[in-house]
Amino acid sequence: MDFQLTEDQEALRDGVRSFCEGRVSIDALRELEKTGFDRELWGELAEMGVFSLRQSEDAGGVGLGSADAVLVFEELGRCLAPGPVTWSHLAADLVDGAATGECVVGGIDLSRTNSDPLLIEHLEHIDALLVLRPDGIERIDPKALSGRAIERPLDPFTPVHEVAELPAGERLGDAEAAARFRLEGAALASGMLLGIAEASQELATDYAKKREQFGRPIGGFQALKHKLADCYTRQELARAAAYAAGATLDDPEVGDVLRAVSTAKVLTGDAAMENARACVQIHGGMGYTWEVPAHYYLKRIWVLENQFGTVGEHAERVAERIAVGD
Amino acid sequence: MDLRYSESDEAFRKELRSWLDSEVPAHGRPPSEHDWPARREYDTAWQRKLYEAGYAGINWPKEFGGRDASLTEQLVYYEEIARANAPYVGVNFVGLLHGGPTLMSEGTPEQREKHIGPIIRGEEVWCQGFSEPSAGSDLAALKTKAELDGDHYVVSGHKIWTSFAQVSDYCELLVRTNPEEKHRGITWLAMPMDLEGIEIRPLPTIVGSSEFSELFLENVRVPVSCRIGKENDGWRVTNVTLSFERGTAFASDIYQLQESLRELTRLAKVLTRDDAVAWEDRTLRRDVGHLAAELDGLWALVKYMVSEAGKTGVPGLTGSCVKLYYTELKQRLGDLSLRLLGRASLSRDDVGGMASETIVYEALQSLSMTIAGGTSQIQRNIISERVLGLPREPR
Ligand SMILES: Cc1cc2nc3c(=O)[nH]c(=O)nc-3n(C[C@H](O)[C@H](O)[C@H](O)COP(=O)(O)OP(=O)(O)OC[C@H]3O[C@@H](n4cnc5c(N)ncnc54)[C@H](O)[C@@H]3O)c2cc1C
Numbered sequence: 001m002d003f004q005l006t007e008d009q010e011a012l013r014d015g016v017r018s019f020c021e022g023r024v025s026i027d028a029l030r031e032l033e034k035t036g037f038d039r040e041l042w043g044e045l046a047e048m049g050v051f052s053l054r055q056s057e058d059a060g061g062v063g064l065g066s067a068d069a070v071l072v073f074e075e076l077g078r079c080l081a082p083g084p085v086t087w088s089h090l091a092a093d094l095v096d097g098a099a100t101g102e103c104v105v106g107g108i109d110l111s112r113t114n115s116d117p118l119l120i121e122h123l124e125h126i127d128a129l130l131v132l133r134p135d136g137i138e139r140i141d142p143k144a145l146s147g148r149a150i151e152r153p154l155d156p157f158t159p160v161h162e163v164a165e166l167p168a169g170e171r172l173g174d175a176e177a178a179a180r181f182r183l184e185g186a187a188l189a190s191g192m193l194l195g196i197a198e199a200s201q202e203l204a205t206d207y208a209k210k211r212e213q214f215g216r217p218i219g220g221f222q223a224l225k226h227k228l229a230d231c232y233t234r235q236e237l238a239r240a241a242a243y244a245a246g247a248t249l250d251d252p253e254v255g256d257v258l259r260a261v262s263t264a265k266v267l268t269g270d271a272a273m274e275n276a277r278a279c280v281q282i283h284g285g286m287g288y289t290w291e292v293p294a295h296y297y298l299k300r301i302w303v304l305e306n307q308f309g310t311v312g313e314h315a316e317r318v319a320e321r322i323a324v325g326d
Numbered sequence: 327m328d329l330r331y332s333e334s335d336e337a338f339r340k341e342l343r344s345w346l347d348s349e350v351p352a353h354g355r356p357p358s359e360h361d362w363p364a365r366r367e368y369d370t371a372w373q374r375k376l377y378e379a380g381y382a383g384i385n386w387p388k389e390f391g392g393r394d395a396s397l398t399e400q401l402v403y404y405e406e407i408a409r410a411n412a413p414y415v416g417v418n419f420v421g422l423l424h425g426g427p428t429l430m431s432e433g434t435p436e437q438r439e440k441h442i443g444p445i446i447r448g449e450e451v452w453c454q455g456f457s458e459p460s461a462g463s464d465l466a467a468l469k470t471k472a473e474l475d476g477d478h479y480v481v482s483g484h485k486i487w488t489s490f491a492q493v494s495d496y497c498e499l500l501v502r503t504n505p506e507e508k509h510r511g512i513t514w515l516a517m518p519m520d521l522e523g524i525e526i527r528p529l530p531t532i533v534g535s536s537e538f539s540e541l542f543l544e545n546v547r548v549p550v551s552c553r554i555g556k557e558n559d560g561w562r563v564t565n566v567t568l569s570f571e572r573g574t575a576f577a578s579d580i581y582q583l584q585e586s587l588r589e590l591t592r593l594a595k596v597l598t599r600d601d602a603v604a605w606e607d608r609t610l611r612r613d614v615g616h617l618a619a620e621l622d623g624l625w626a627l628v629k630y631m632v633s634e635a636g637k638t639g640v641p642g643l644t645g646s647c648v649k650l651y652y653t654e655l656k657q658r659l660g661d662l663s664l665r666l667l668g669r670a671s672l673s674r675d676d677v678g679g680m681a682s683e684t685i686v687y688e689a690l691q692s693l694s695m696t697i698a699g700g701t702s703q704i705q706r707n708i709i710s711e712r713v714l715g716l717p718r719e720p721r
Contacts (some may be wrong), residue, residue: 001328001330001333001334001398001401001629001633002327002633002636003328003329003626003629003630003632003633004327004630004634004636005327005634006327009327011569023571023608027704044467066346067327077402082439169427174560191620205714205715205716207716208716209715209716217716217717219710219717220716220717220718220721221718222707224716225706225707225710225711225714225716226707226710227705227708228710228714228716229650229705229706229707229709229710229713229714230706232647232709232710232713232714233647233650233651233709234666235626236627236630236647237620237623237624237651238623239627239630240618240623240624240626240627241622241623241626242630243327243626244329244622244623244626244629245628246327247328247329248328248329251329252327253330254329254330255329259622260622261623262615262619263623264623266615266616266619266620267619267620267623270516283720295390299594312612314615314619315611315612315613315615315616315619316608316612317615318610318613318615318616318617318619318622319558319591319611319614319615319618319686320611320615321618322587322588322591322614323591323595323605
């Protein structure tokens with residue numbers, strides 16, 4: 001057993017991080033806030049292998065595993081990479097052109113019954129829409145949908161349309177495929193949430209070192225130090241859980257895959273949410289402004305919280321898993 | 327990244343499991359929490375069995391009688407010890423986790439010769455005399471003074487919270503040898519507990535037992551040969567000692583909490599609340615699932631930490647994160663269990679066919695864990711200063 005990154009994994013992570021720092025900086029995001037989706041960036045992400053990462057080499061992909069994918073999505077989370085990256089990655093083998101970035105694939109998860117409105121993310125920018133239902137996966141042509149563009153989406157980088165109903169689509173997979181899709185989606189979303197948990201902790205820590213009140217850096221006040229120590233601790237727990245989920249997907253013999261993935265979604269969801277809130281608080285009045293990116297983190301977390309199962313749903317799933325056999 | 331144990335790890339697991347399966351039941355139930363001599367006997371007898379079977383000192387070097395197991399074998403060991411519900415290290419805690427390792431790195435050949443074998447064989451029990459009434463978190467403020475008189479230190483002072491003092495043979499005692507210097511005026515002594523001038527007054531805890539005591543020391547003559555390390559160098563030696571305490575000291579306990587959680591689900595399936603089986607309550611299930619996820623995450627973090635130590639050679643600061651999170655999680659699990667027990671929680675005996683005794687005990691005992699071994703606040707200071715680089719507290 002060696003639960004550390006291999007050299008290859010470190011190189012992979014570092015490569016994606018330096019790309020993101022250069023290309024998906026907060027300043028670049030601010031530009032995107034005005035223009036919407038950036039197809040060029042999408043192409044570059046594709047070129048880096050973000051979508052073809054787990055596709056087999058025979059099929060033209062990179063041939064890596066889920067543990068590697070979690071690392072990459074951690075970086076995409078850190079930089080708040082915009083667009084339906086998870087859906088497009090998961091669609092690599094299902095939809096032609098998804099892996100190469102030529103076909104931008106979005107999706108909606110309807111595998112649990114609820115009365116949520118039908119809000120479709122990135123509708124204007126996608127070429128295919130996947131619908132996850134309890135009994136399978138369907139593909140719909142987004143152009144066939146008409147809906148109302150929501151003027152003020154919660155996350156400025158996740159535009160949404162409200163549509164009245166979804167027509168029947170082309171069936172791409174059965175119930176088992178849908179369940180698998182959702183499981184892997186939850187693991188990748190966990191990776192992103194982990195990245196956001198780290199980024200918001202780091203943003204808050206940096207500010208706490210610089211901002212002075214009462215003649216000294218506010219980071220010297222224990223109320224803040226302890227809040228930040230908790231942020232760090234939650235983030236490390238979330239990291240262990242997210243990495244374990246990836247490693248368990250790759251090698252199901254080392255654990256219960258469902259339990260590992262649900263655990264990751266619960267812990268990364270909590271860590272991200274609490275760290276992002278702490279980040280707003282630690283910035284004081286500045287934290288409540290649009291200018292400080294703390295809110296971008298928080299808003300993206302809400303998007304991810306509602307993808308592939310909420311913290312509550314996954315906690316219930318874990319409870320079901322530990323109660324079997326008793 | 328590879329979570330799979332090697333074939334030799336699994337072989338070790340198999341061998342250990344079958345040994346535990348026969349020895350744990352044979353060792354019987356622990357004696358009453360009030361009978362300290364019997365508890366010493368029970369704990370040390372178990373230690374002796376571990377030693378004879380080659381499982382004592384799992385991480386100790388072979389030259390000191392340990393097993394020198396690889397890091398992954400240690401993880402397997404902690405998992406199996408917890409799974410088998412094997413006796414707790416108990417009164418051997420201080421010797422095995424602090425005293426022995428400190429001697430290995432700081433003791434003279436004679437001192438090692440004298441103590442290390444007896445500690446690992448369960449013949450010698452140690453306690454830790456660090457804390458004083460006015461030196462707790464601020465340990466370096468300690469006042470117990472030691473003055474050199476020929477080849478003895480004459481020690482006078484007042485120690486507190488000394489666990490297992492009433493059944494110990496030696497005490498790792500911190501004394502002040504230079505009143506002018508705070509940190510650089512402390513010396514580390516291995517004090518025999520049968521010397522003239524030592525008075526032990528047991529202190530009842532909220533659990534109702536007397537796990538710790540006060541030590542009153544009056545002109546106790548401790549031979550200079552009992553000094554570990556140089557005079558006035560005790561603070562450095564102490565930090566060596568404490569680095570053994572965090573790290574993996576809790577590994578088995580963390581794994582064991584899985585069992586407490588399973589007990590809780592079993593309970594929830596038989597208890598009724600508001601005309602329904604408690605387990606039907608989705609909120610409860612989510613709370614339980616949430617705790618289970620946190621426990622799994624914590625165990626994954628232990629694996630991460632162990633792998634990290636394997637790579638870098640030192641236990642990292644992740645140990646503080648594990649201690650902080652684990653101890654608070656254990657308290658939340660205790661709360662949830664008591665709420666579920668309902669009125670049965672008013673009894674410290676098993677009642678109504680439920681394991682109230684253990685549940686109430688664990689819940690009460692968990693309150694000590696965020697205090698002992700460095701409080702949660704002190705762990706947070708450590709993390710915020712040493713990992714995040716925030717300004718230091720005044721010292
Ligand atoms: C079950 C148990 C067994 C023990 N066994 C031993 C033993 O065998 N040998 C031994 O030497 N000691 C032992 N101890 C003592 C233990 O190490 C101390 O209790 C602990 O270090 C805290 O010191 P204190 O009790 O004096 O609390 P204090 O230091 O007085 O702390 C009181 C409160 O103030 C907080 N506080 C203190 N300083 C700060 C700060 N800088 N910032 C923020 N908050 C702060 C603490 O977190 C705590 O909440 C044991 C304690 C327990 C509970």
